[in-house]
Amino acid sequence: MSDLADLTIHEAGAGLRARNFTATDLLDATLRRAAVTEAHLHAYLTIDHDGARAAAATADRSLAAGDDDRPLLGIPVALKDNMVTRGVVTTASSQILAGWNPPYDGTAVARLREGGAVIVGKTNLDEFAMGSSTENSAYGPTRNPWDTNTVPGGSSGGSAAAVAVGSAFGGYGSDTGGSVRQPASLTGTVGVKPTYGLVSRYGLIAFASSLDQIGPLARTVADAATLLEGVAGWDRLDATSYHGDLPDISGSLEAGVEGLRIGVVSELTGEGIDPEVLSATRVVSDRLSDAGAAITEVSLPSTEFALSAYYLIAPAEASANLARFDGVRYGLRVDGETTEEMMAKTRADGFGPEVTRRILLGTYALSAGYYDAFYGQAQRVRTLVRQDFATAYERVDVLVSPTSPTTAFEIGAKVSDPLAMYYSDVCTIPSNLSGDPAMSVPVALDEGGLPIGFQVMAPALGEELMFRVAAEVERAAEFTVRARLATSEVDA
Amino acid sequence: MTNWEAVIGIETHVELQTATKMFCGCPVDFGDAPNTAVCPVCLALPGALPVANEQAIEGILSIAEALDCTLTETSLFYRKNYFYPDLPKNYQISQFTFPVGVDGHLDLEVAGETTRIGITRVHMEEDTGKSLHQGETGRIHGAAHTLLDFNRAGVPLVEVVTEPDIRSPQQARAYGAELQRIVRALGVSDAKLEEGSMRFDANVSLRPQGSDRLGIRAEVKNVNSLRSMQRAIAYEIDRQTEVLEEGGAVVQETRHWNEESGVTTSMRSKEESEDYRYFQEPDLLPLYIDEAWRRRVRARRPELPAQKRARYHDLGADAQVAALLVDSPDLGTLYEDAVVGGADPRPVGIWLTGEVVAYLRREGKAIGDTGLRSGDLVELAAMTAEGDLSSTAAKEVLGAVLAGEGNPQAVAEARDLLQISDVSAIENAVDEVLAANADAVEKILGGDTKPVGFLVGQVMRATGGRADPKVVHELIRTKAAG
Numbered sequence: 001m002s003d004l005a006d007l008t009i010h011e012a013g014a015g016l017r018a019r020n021f022t023a024t025d026l027l028d029a030t031l032r033r034a035a036v037t038e039a040h041l042h043a044y045l046t047i048d049h050d051g052a053r054a055a056a057a058t059a060d061r062s063l064a065a066g067d068d069d070r071p072l073l074g075i076p077v078a079l080k081d082n083m084v085t086r087g088v089v090t091t092a093s094s095q096i097l098a099g100w101n102p103p104y105d106g107t108a109v110a111r112l113r114e115g116g117a118v119i120v121g122k123t124n125l126d127e128f129a130m131g132s133s134t135e136n137s138a139y140g141p142t143r144n145p146w147d148t149n150t151v152p153g154g155s156s157g158g159s160a161a162a163v164a165v166g167s168a169f170g171g172y173g174s175d176t177g178g179s180v181r182q183p184a185s186l187t188g189t190v191g192v193k194p195t196y197g198l199v200s201r202y203g204l205i206a207f208a209s210s211l212d213q214i215g216p217l218a219r220t221v222a223d224a225a226t227l228l229e230g231v232a233g234w235d236r237l238d239a240t241s242y243h244g245d246l247p248d249i250s251g252s253l254e255a256g257v258e259g260l261r262i263g264v265v266s267e268l269t270g271e272g273i274d275p276e277v278l279s280a281t282r283v284v285s286d287r288l289s290d291a292g293a294a295i296t297e298v299s300l301p302s303t304e305f306a307l308s309a310y311y312l313i314a315p316a317e318a319s320a321n322l323a324r325f326d327g328v329r330y331g332l333r334v335d336g337e338t339t340e341e342m343m344a345k346t347r348a349d350g351f352g353p354e355v356t357r358r359i360l361l362g363t364y365a366l367s368a369g370y371y372d373a374f375y376g377q378a379q380r381v382r383t384l385v386r387q388d389f390a391t392a393y394e395r396v397d398v399l400v401s402p403t404s405p406t407t408a409f410e411i412g413a414k415v416s417d418p419l420a421m422y423y424s425d426v427c428t429i430p431s432n433l434s435g436d437p438a439m440s441v442p443v444a445l446d447e448g449g450l451p452i453g454f455q456v457m458a459p460a461l462g463e464e465l466m467f468r469v470a471a472e473v474e475r476a477a478e479f480t481v482r483a484r485l486a487t488s489e490v491d492a
Numbered sequence: 493m494t495n496w497e498a499v500i501g502i503e504t505h506v507e508l509q510t511a512t513k514m515f516c517g518c519p520v521d522f523g524d525a526p527n528t529a530v531c532p533v534c535l536a537l538p539g540a541l542p543v544a545n546e547q548a549i550e551g552i553l554s555i556a557e558a559l560d561c562t563l564t565e566t567s568l569f570y571r572k573n574y575f576y577p578d579l580p581k582n583y584q585i586s587q588f589t590f591p592v593g594v595d596g597h598l599d600l601e602v603a604g605e606t607t608r609i610g611i612t613r614v615h616m617e618e619d620t621g622k623s624l625h626q627g628e629t630g631r632i633h634g635a636a637h638t639l640l641d642f643n644r645a646g647v648p649l650v651e652v653v654t655e656p657d658i659r660s661p662q663q664a665r666a667y668g669a670e671l672q673r674i675v676r677a678l679g680v681s682d683a684k685l686e687e688g689s690m691r692f693d694a695n696v697s698l699r700p701q702g703s704d705r706l707g708i709r710a711e712v713k714n715v716n717s718l719r720s721m722q723r724a725i726a727y728e729i730d731r732q733t734e735v736l737e738e739g740g741a742v743v744q745e746t747r748h749w750n751e752e753s754g755v756t757t758s759m760r761s762k763e764e765s766e767d768y769r770y771f772q773e774p775d776l777l778p779l780y781i782d783e784a785w786r787r788r789v790r791a792r793r794p795e796l797p798a799q800k801r802a803r804y805h806d807l808g809a810d811a812q813v814a815a816l817l818v819d820s821p822d823l824g825t826l827y828e829d830a831v832v833g834g835a836d837p838r839p840v841g842i843w844l845t846g847e848v849v850a851y852l853r854r855e856g857k858a859i860g861d862t863g864l865r866s867g868d869l870v871e872l873a874a875m876t877a878e879g880d881l882s883s884t885a886a887k888e889v890l891g892a893v894l895a896g897e898g899n900p901q902a903v904a905e906a907r908d909l910l911q912i913s914d915v916s917a918i919e920n921a922v923d924e925v926l927a928a929n930a931d932a933v934e935k936i937l938g939g940d941t942k943p944v945g946f947l948v949g950q951v952m953r954a955t956g957g958r959a960d961p962k963v964v965h966e967l968i969r970t971k972a973a974g
Contacts, residue, residue: 084539092538100538103532103537104532206538208774236543238541238543239541239542239543240774240777319769320571320573320581323581324538329536330537339577339638343575363769366573366769366771367767367769375771
């Protein structure tokens with residue numbers, strides 16, 4: 001592995017500070033990798049060559065001046081295209097925002113720029129982050145670098161694929177019901193959904209405001225910690241952002257699991273979960289036990305209702321969040337005889353089928369006469385989910401489960417069956433409903449050579465503990481294989 | 493024939509004059525060129541988020557507290573969903589259950605009678621942008637196209653909703669006027685109806701006199717002055733009376749008041765009305781107003797118009813003058829300062845609400861632009877009380893002081909208006925006049941008092957009109973009778 005594009009962020013950072021190579025060298029390696037892999041993957045919607053070159057040059061000047069203490073300085077990163085970037089087209093993979101050039105940076109983006117990160121470009125997603133395969137993109141699907149006939153998961157499939165294949169050192173996605181963790185699981189990367197409020201949502205194009213969180217995708221747990229620390233923290237522009245001391249994430253990675261109580265979620269150990277996934281999960285649990293943790297089974301009884309509750313709450317919020325796309329101020333406009341007709345035509349043409357389905361579902365769930373039975377009931381389930389977690393955390397320090405019920409599935413396999421697709425998020429959704437942190441760590445390959453992810457969940461603001469366990473999972477699993485497309489000879 | 497009773501409830505929107513908008517840092521300033529006081533948040537760009545403005549929360553708390561509402565400890569924001577081009581997010585952040593204030597009241601005094609109007613709720617929301625329909629009528633029908641100005645989008649808006657406790661157009665107007673005074677006294681809004689910083693919607697229904705059931709109501713919109721609110725409600729009462737007298741039924745609908753034609757016309761009926769799909773705003777935390785905050789709000793409640801009227805009344809102004817002085821706070825302040833400075837309240841109140849108001853109106857000036865200070869009023873009142881100035885001369889002096897000619901003493905001297913009330917000086921003149929008019933003196937001694945007036949006139953003429961007529965009169969009576 002002599003290619004710079006294959007280094008971890010920590011290795012790359014050390015190399016930059018040792019003057020073994022420059023930030024521009026890292027970017028060149030990244031862009032060379034992208035030039036080879038993009039034709040097969042379509043991880044990126046936009047590669048910002050000029051912006052990235054300028055950022056790398058700036059980073060090199062800082063490094064040369066000895067101003068080099070920012071951990072992400074000079075590191076090429078990929079951003080999901082629902083993160084608003086000033087001067088770089090941002091579409092959320094929707095026709096309705098085709099060509100939209102934002103006049104402002106979201107807070108996470110601004111922090112990355114301040115941190116000296118090199119933003120390579122904007123990655124593909126399911127339109128408005130609605131999906132679990134990155135097939136619902138108005139600009140075509142992204143493919144999985146482990147097997148290009150399969151999906152990379154979603155909705156942050158573009159960032160996950162880019163990180164897995166080496167066309168970015170780290171990536172950011174957004175996780176509303178598993179949209180960072182599930183693609184991480186399917187692409188053999190580490191993906192984190194932080195505690196709700198840990199990362200500002202200002203400048204993240206909203207899908208479901210009470211569930212959305214920006215989170216990193218990385219090739220190692222340590223890299224994920226660094227990426228998360230690069231964007232976390234209070235923001236006065238987001239009223240729901242957490243205002244308090246931040247967990248020391250990177251500092252917790254070597255502490256081990258000796259004496260920790262780890263609960264295996266019993267509702268996620270059987271029906272509906274692929275046996276190979278289950279057995280990989282058990283192997284990891286055993287190794288955690290070997291490393292000194294006390295493993296028990298813990299029940300989260302509301303898990304079976306969480307998926308249904310999520311598919312009412314998220315579409316309900318989305319139906320309002322997406323109302324602003326009306327053709328009046330920006331984005332697509334399809335003319336009509338009246339203002340109402342213009343708005344209706346714009347929205348009919350601009351939104352894809354899954355987005356339309358969820359807007360309709362959400363509108364219906366909030367309508368007079370249905371509110372209590374649907375939205376109101378879903379909120380009550382959400383309260384139960386929170387209570388279940390709270391009860392569980394009285395007995396254990398962290399919870400674990402598979403991240404995804406299956407490994408990567410074939411492109412098109414679930415497109416015509418939304419409910420099967422929705423089931424992809426069964427293991428991840430409870431943490432979004434509770435607001436607690438959760439992350440996925442790759443632990444094994446299935447018989448078909450596709451990666452399996454292991455989920456670690458912790459109480460709110462328990463990132464230190466969660467990463468501590470995740471680091472142990474990473475060490476125990478010894479998962480070092482790389483995506484086929486990242487290692488094989490590929491025609492340019 | 494049935495005697496119908498009108499049942500009226502009023503919803504008022506008040507724009508708060510905060511430094512910045514409700515959910516972003518854009519300035520609240522209505523003089524700006526269109527679409528210059530805007531940002532990602534109030535334009536609802538993708539990804540932008542609202543953050544509540546503390547100054548606006550303080551403002552609504554003041555209003556709710558002044559209306560004697562119960563202040564909700566944990567108040568919630570909601571999204572009110574509807575599509576309209578000047579509503580950038582296509583939902584308005586508003587309140588639904590748990591508004592900032594509930595169960596308040598406002599006492600109205602109309603013609604000496606006090607009526608308590610219940611306040612159902614006081615809630616916080618944001619204003620929309622402005623649609624400027626380009627066409628002959630300026631209304632949406634027939635407009636060729638519409639321009640949008642988002643400077644107003646996101647301006648803090650307080651909605652005050654009454655119980656259906658109002659019974660007449662006059663009472664409705666009095667309520668509107670009193671609410672306007674309160675909001676202004678609190679200093680949270682200029683509450684200008686003509687500029688839309690205060691707006692009324694009236695819900696009007698009728699029921700047979702004596703019934704305690706509510707009739708079907710129509711909501712009247714677009715009333716842009718207190719007068720048009722009174723007219724619109726009066727019209728609506730007449731219209732509904734006619735409908736009911738003819739055996740028809742009032743339709744629950746929204747009606748538009750047309751100022752020129754003086755009628756209301758149907759905008760939309762309830763069947764077409766929208767389902768706003770309210771749900772709690774996930775981008776904002778609940779608003780927690782703890783006891784300490786509630787105490788602070790109560791502690792800083794300023795003197796409200798009703799209390800001020802009562803105080804002015806106690807200071808010696810009659811009810812009408814007191815009301816006028818409260819409506820013109822600058823004059824009220826002058827009044828207070830003058831009275832506290834020792835002036836007789838009666839003439840000061842009459843001067844301020846008479847000559848001064850007339851002068852300001854005639855000259856188009858504010859009181860601060862004139863030469864009149866409270867000390868001048870104290871001086872003027874003293875000069876009048878001591879007989880140095882006749883009441884007519886006092887008005888002339890006041891006019892000159894307003895025009896900036898100087899203080900009352902200087903003006904009176906310069907204009908030679910001071911009365912001679914020194915008895916010895918007047919005595920000489922009286923003696924001369926009596927000596928020259930022996931006939932008249934004769935008659936008076938004979939019991940005929942008619943010539944007294946003639947003699948007073950002669951003395952006044954001899955003194956150039958400056959002798960105090962009371963003193964002259966007294967001297968003639970003593971001397972002639974003497």
